[in-house]
Amino acid sequence: MPFDDDPNVPLEPKPVRQARLISQALPFMQRYTDQTIVVKYGGHAMGDAELSAAFARDIALLKQSGIKPIVVHGGGPQIASMLDKLGIESRFESGLRVTDEQTIEVVEMVLAGSINKQIVQEITSAGGKAIGLCGKDGQMVTVKKLTRTTRDTDSNIEKVVDLGFVGEPETVNPSVLDMVTQEALIPVIAPVASGADGKTYNVNADTFAGAVAGALNATRLLFLTDVDGVLDAEKNLIPELTIAKARTLIADGTIAGGMIPKVETCIQAVEQGVEGVVILNGKVPHCVLLELFTAHGAGTLITR
Numbered sequence: 001m002p003f004d005d006d007p008n009v010p011l012e013p014k015p016v017r018q019a020r021l022i023s024q025a026l027p028f029m030q031r032y033t034d035q036t037i038v039v040k041y042g043g044h045a046m047g048d049a050e051l052s053a054a055f056a057r058d059i060a061l062l063k064q065s066g067i068k069p070i071v072v073h074g075g076g077p078q079i080a081s082m083l084d085k086l087g088i089e090s091r092f093e094s095g096l097r098v099t100d101e102q103t104i105e106v107v108e109m110v111l112a113g114s115i116n117k118q119i120v121q122e123i124t125s126a127g128g129k130a131i132g133l134c135g136k137d138g139q140m141v142t143v144k145k146l147t148r149t150t151r152d153t154d155s156n157i158e159k160v161v162d163l164g165f166v167g168e169p170e171t172v173n174p175s176v177l178d179m180v181t182q183e184a185l186i187p188v189i190a191p192v193a194s195g196a197d198g199k200t201y202n203v204n205a206d207t208f209a210g211a212v213a214g215a216l217n218a219t220r221l222l223f224l225t226d227v228d229g230v231l232d233a234e235k236n237l238i239p240e241l242t243i244a245k246a247r248t249l250i251a252d253g254t255i256a257g258g259m260i261p262k263v264e265t266c267i268q269a270v271e272q273g274v275e276g277v278v279i280l281n282g283k284v285p286h287c288v289l290l291e292l293f294t295a296h297g298a299g300t301l302i303t304r
């Protein structure tokens with residue numbers, strides 16, 4: 001039965017309606033009991049105070065329902081604004097921030113510092129017990145330096161682009177997260193980690209969330225972004241996508257820009273054993289509950 005009003009049910013007092021709505025969530029709660037759900041909370045979804053309070057409540061509610069939520073957050077716009085305040089210029093190559101020594105200091109300060117603690121505080125205010133971490137804690141995630149190549153359009157020569165301190169996950173050690181999630185705690189993780197050289201690296205938050213979800217065999221990985229999901233050529237939402245279909249849409253250009261690395265991360269995560277990955281609009285209040293606890297679902301579900 002859908003979450004909203006059932007036309008077959010006559011007008012009923014508000015508390016009765018509320019009770020009926022809560023009761024409708026029971027089969028969904030039972031479906032996900034004890035399951036790991038990784039939620040990637042992007043920087044664009046964080047701007048609005050009411051929305052972020054609703055997000056924190058959703059995460060606290062998941063934990064309260066016996067689910068193991070893990071939040072991996074981004075903070076691209078917030079890093080940009082701090083770099084701007086400090087007069088440090090920043091640029092992107094293939095969707096990744098070129099990160100020099102000065103920039104990585106700011107990235108760590110913003111991601112593992114202010115944003116991470118703010119999300120922890122919001123979940124705490126919603127009655128949950130959040131613990132703020134980054135890849136460095138308990139050596140949960142180690143990274144290797146990421147190199148990218150580009151092809152010069154005039155000469156067609158391929159050249160290596162040095163992105164500086166940008167890393168890609170090399171190892172994910174699930175034991176720290178297992179320990180934390182066995183307790184009443186909700187891990188909130190910033191995508192910053194160390195390399196074998198002992199240096200700090202900046203990791204794209206989508207990539208980081210995909211690696212964590214894959215290593216934990218999560219039941220669901222949710223990507224909260226600023227569009228309703230993957231859209232077709234007519235800009236209609238595609239509710240479900242297989243890996244093969246997703247690849248076709250990338251190849252024919254329907255999936256473009258920032259959606260390409262996101263969908264590629266989804267494909268990798270599903271191939272690594274995540275049951276289903278959903279791309280959904282983080283600007284819709286309570287989108288996490290909509291997706292997990294109602295028959296409506298939300299966004300695009302990508303499965304094998």
Ligand SMILES: Nc1ncnc2c1ncn2[C@@H]1O[C@H](COP(=O)(O)OP(=O)(O)O)[C@@H](O)[C@H]1O
Nearest residue numbers: 042225226227229230231254255256257258259
């Ligand atoms: N087929 C598509 N469906 C949905 N979004 C698309 C598609 N192709 C390109 N996009 C773009 O991808 C963007 C989402 O990627 P991105 O901006 O990197 O997200 P985030 O900052 O949340 O990680 C959308 O806002 C949209 O402009």
Ligand SMILES: CC(=O)N[C@@H](CCC(=O)OP(=O)(O)O)C(=O)O
Nearest residue numbers: 042043074075076096097204205
């Ligand atoms: C290497 C790289 O680009 N890292 C990202 C990390 C934050 C991020 O991914 O945040 P969103 O999810 O809000 O985009 C950055 O510096 O912006």
